[in-house]
Every structure is written in C-alpha cells, then in structure tokens.
Amino acid sequence: MPQPSDQHRMKGRVRSARPAVAAAVAAGLVLAATGCGSGSGSGSGSKASGGPVNLTYRIWDSTQQTGMQHIVDAFQQANPNIHVRIELVANKEYWTKLQADATAGSAPDVFWMNGPNAQLYESNKQLLALSSNVLKQNGVDLANYPAALNQLYNLGGTQYGIPKDFDTVGLWYNKKLFDAAGLKYPDASWTWQDVQNAAKKLTDASKGQYGILAPPYGQENYYDTIFQAGGYVIAPGGKSSGYAKPEAQAGLKFWSDLVKDGYSPSLKSMTDTFAAQQFESGKIGMYYAGSWNCMEFSKSDTIKDSVDVAVLPQGVKKATVIHGLANVGYAKTKHPAEVEKFLAFLGSKQANEIEAKDSGVIPAYNGTQQAWVASFPNFHVQSYLDELPYAVAYPTSKNTSAWQNQEAAVLAPAWDGGEDIGTAAQQLATMMNTALSKEQ
Structure with missing residues (x-):
C-alpha cells in the first residue's frame, strides 16, 4: 500500500508495512519504514x-x-x-x-x-x-x-x-480527554502550535496518558508536516531527496520533539504496539490517522463513542498527503x-x-x-474530503522501496533521543540520493 501507511492499500492502500516494522525491530532495527x-x-x-x-x-x-x-x-x-x-x-x-x-x-x-x-x-x-x-x-x-x-x-x-x-490523513482526538482538560476540540483553524499546546495539557504521566502518538510513519505523520513546512520528500523529476532541506527537517522535528518532550509514548512503546491500537486504549489525546482507520475506530467498544476527526493542523501552509x-x-x-x-x-x-x-x-x-x-454517521469524516483542495501526491520514484523502506530505520535514533534530527535527516538524504542516482 509503500510506507507503513499503505496498510489498507497494499490497503491498504501505500494501503501493509506494519508487519515489516515489527520484523525490522526483531532484526535489530528499532523501527522499520512503512x-x-x-x-x-x-x-x-x-x-x-x-x-x-x-x-x-x-x-x-x-x-x-x-x-x-x-x-x-x-x-x-x-x-x-x-x-x-x-x-x-x-x-x-x-x-x-x-x-x-x-x-x-x-x-x-x-x-x-x-x-x-x-x-x-x-x-x-x-x-x-x-x-x-x-x-x-x-x-x-x-x-x-x-x-x-x-x-x-x-x-x-x-x-x-x-x-x-x-x-487522506486527519487529526483524530479523544473528546473525553479534551473535556477533562478543558480544551476546545480541534478545528480547521488549528496550527502546529495548537497541537503542541494541547499535547502538553493532555499528557498525564501518572495516569499513563499521553497527548499524542508520534511514531515515525511517513504518510500519516512526517510526509504531511514536511509538505506543511513548505518542503518536499523528493524533488520534482525524482532525482534528489528533500531531506537535507531545512523545511523537511522542520517537518521531522515537529514529531521528534513531541517524543522528546514526553507528550508521546516512547519509540519502543510505539514499536511494540501499533499506534492505532494505542489510540483505541482511550489514553491518547490525539492521533494522525488515515481514512482507512475509520472502520476500525467505528467498531472499537473503547473509543467509538468518544472520538472524532478534524482536518490536519497547518504549518506554514495546509497540506495532506493523498494516496x-x-x-x-x-x-x-x-x-x-x-x-x-x-x-x-x-x-x-x-x-x-x-x-x-x-x-x-x-x-x-x-x-x-x-x-x-x-457510512460513518458518528464521525466527521467529511474532514478527509475537505482536505482535497490542498492534497499533495504521495512521494514516489521509479524504485520507491529502495529508499522508502529505510526511512524510519534511519530516523529511529533521532526519535529515540540518541541523535539530532538534522543529523539523521542528512544521513537519510545521502542514502536516498544514492538510491535515486541508480534509477537514472
């Protein structure tokens, strides 16, 4: 379905790679790509x-x-x-x-x-x-x-x-947790800063409660924020990576900082248990999830009556990846x-x-x-359609898997706190440019 995201594409539709995540961890990688x-x-x-x-x-x-x-x-x-x-x-x-x-x-x-x-x-x-x-x-x-x-x-x-x-990808939120924290629900006016502020207020370590899930997922997470920051994953024409650019690194840092600040479960926790399953526990305030998750959430006895979805918050601009x-x-x-x-x-x-x-x-x-x-009357899934005017095509090349399957593994040390996100992004750009050069 491409990245982990393509669970339903490959829906799994880029749709699939979630089992690969677990396999990569077992092999010694903290987390595999999508x-x-x-x-x-x-x-x-x-x-x-x-x-x-x-x-x-x-x-x-x-x-x-x-x-x-x-x-x-x-x-x-x-x-x-x-x-x-x-x-x-x-x-x-x-x-x-x-x-x-x-x-x-x-x-x-x-x-x-x-x-x-x-x-x-x-x-x-x-x-x-x-x-x-x-x-x-x-x-x-x-x-x-x-x-x-x-x-x-x-x-x-x-x-x-x-x-x-x-x-497309939307921002899911737990209304019970928002109500308890006295927070307004996310809407189309939200920005990255609103997400960060809400994540902080929703986090309560004593209860095992976190403001947001921030796994290193491409389509659901850092691809969206890279585009929202004005960056790109792969340059037009498919010949070079965008990860060395400051805009792309800003999109990555948005997520790694949420983990670093303790507003998200640890990388190991998100590796051991699929993010969607953690959200269904009822102890997570927010989760960026693809439209393919709607069916699963609608059947969850734990959260089906307490969650909803809004359009993605904006960075420098609005964007969501479409696949x-x-x-x-x-x-x-x-x-x-x-x-x-x-x-x-x-x-x-x-x-x-x-x-x-x-x-x-x-x-x-x-x-x-x-x-x-x-078919989902309890959720505002219209949000997924409202994003179409600013949707950005899923990043691909002639041999997408050659670089995409390595993304999350290269970024894992930064998500785990052992490496600077800029350093990891530069390493990813080098790896990706090497892979892309072989396609020409």
Whole structure:
C-alpha cells in the first residue's frame, strides 16, 4: 500500500508495512519504514474480438472482494460477451507474485496498482498505456478524479491507471480527554502550535496518558508536516531527496520533539504496539490517522463513542498527503480493447457508487464520496474530503522501496533521543540520493 501507511492499500492502500516494522525491530532495527494471465498479445487500441472474451482481475483485499464482484456483475450485465474473473491474492504475496507473472508474460489482464510501484512497472513496460484517444473513446474524463491522484499514474505525460479510491490523513482526538482538560476540540483553524499546546495539557504521566502518538510513519505523520513546512520528500523529476532541506527537517522535528518532550509514548512503546491500537486504549489525546482507520475506530467498544476527526493542523501552509489505488491493464494482454472497456467501467460513476456502499473505501470519482461519509454517521469524516483542495501526491520514484523502506530505520535514533534530527535527516538524504542516482 509503500510506507507503513499503505496498510489498507497494499490497503491498504501505500494501503501493509506494519508487519515489516515489527520484523525490522526483531532484526535489530528499532523501527522499520512503512488465475491465469493473458499472455502476450497485440498492443493497446486493437479492435474487440467480437466473440466471448475472458478477463482476469487481480485484487488483494478480501474485505473489498464482495464490492468488486458487484461491480463486475454490473459490467457483465452491460457487456455479456466479456466475462471477468476476480482473482484474490493475499497482500503479503501480491507484489512478489505480480512481478513474477508480469516478467513471465502471464500477468492478469487487469490489476490493482499503487503509487510506489507504478513507475517501476511502467519502466518495465508492463502497464497498458491509456492514450487520450483511448480514454475519450471509452468515455473517461480524468477531470472526474482528484488531480493529485491522477498525477501518481501519469508517467511521462501518458496515463497508465484510472483512479479507484483514495485516502487522506486527519487529526483524530479523544473528546473525553479534551473535556477533562478543558480544551476546545480541534478545528480547521488549528496550527502546529495548537497541537503542541494541547499535547502538553493532555499528557498525564501518572495516569499513563499521553497527548499524542508520534511514531515515525511517513504518510500519516512526517510526509504531511514536511509538505506543511513548505518542503518536499523528493524533488520534482525524482532525482534528489528533500531531506537535507531545512523545511523537511522542520517537518521531522515537529514529531521528534513531541517524543522528546514526553507528550508521546516512547519509540519502543510505539514499536511494540501499533499506534492505532494505542489510540483505541482511550489514553491518547490525539492521533494522525488515515481514512482507512475509520472502520476500525467505528467498531472499537473503547473509543467509538468518544472520538472524532478534524482536518490536519497547518504549518506554514495546509497540506495532506493523498494516496490511492488505480486499476491498470497489463501491457501484454491479448484483449486490450476489452481491458480498456473494463477499466473505463471500473472508473465510472456507477462503479464508484457501488464501491462507496460495499467496499469501505473512499471512491475516487468526484461526487460519489458521500455514501462513504454517510457510512460513518458518528464521525466527521467529511474532514478527509475537505482536505482535497490542498492534497499533495504521495512521494514516489521509479524504485520507491529502495529508499522508502529505510526511512524510519534511519530516523529511529533521532526519535529515540540518541541523535539530532538534522543529523539523521542528512544521513537519510545521502542514502536516498544514492538510491535515486541508480534509477537514472
């Protein structure tokens, strides 16, 4: 789903890496970062065969399978000559199997793609290019999706994926703890200073209570504050790291200081127990969490009636990272015309409305998200949508995992108090620049 954040993308959607965190710790790192195929065939734009066609659609999330099947059923009703079989592959095996199948020329006709892997698959010529003519012929208008989401799948000026869903990040807060401390609830006017002030007042060591959770998570935490500080993770063009810049370091320091000041549990505590689970204990005042956590919190007997969510507080400016999955076609499919038709339907308003009701994710098609909002009446999840005007695309490169999987491990000493955050950031920039140089 990329970083730890992609729990639901990879939702897990950048969606996944949480188990990797625990594995890395066990290995000595304090915390780690975040059917049959179609075979080769003619290129995009070929005419439909006219006869019955069988397509395979690969996904990784069992909780979305029912919703995806409802979408497939609707597509097949309108296109009786095209049969689509959903193939579920567990998240932990998805990328390994997909890469092996794509390399062997036997990948599924259509499959889920995430931002961190898109450039890699495109550079290996494994994704079906969707020209403007192809999109137009199939009734696809990219203006119907968030611009930052389209950006993740537009490579070299060519579109390779049609957005499926997305996630942004919001500030969750425990109303009971805020009430007890006599604090006003977070709102759109909040800044970093408001977070720091509230975290201090909400912390009560004698009760094992902390003002905020500040784990070294990318999408949920320091990516957002880096952009809010006016910095960037990776420079436009993907050739250099932004971690050596003072703005990026300010975004990191926001979080490491919260741990240093004792307003957050220790790094070890956040390593031993997932942050979301700690928030559900009812002893944490605030938590930056992705929209994929809404379902979990709504089912928690401990906090479901005592928490809510607001937009992220701003630094120098407002920003939130947006990530989302896209549906893509295999470059070597034998049925490109049928794949293009199916991709167009998957990206349609009709399919997104089905997804909003049945899959528990925020659909990508603009104007279809209210069904998702309505599914969480006890929370102000509209906050996740209110952030779209200033959403920033999840940072990726051709080989994202080469540097991203090392981020939290390099930053861990600063989170643990043993190293200056500027020193750790410089080390991260050096490592990342080395990795990026190998992509050129």
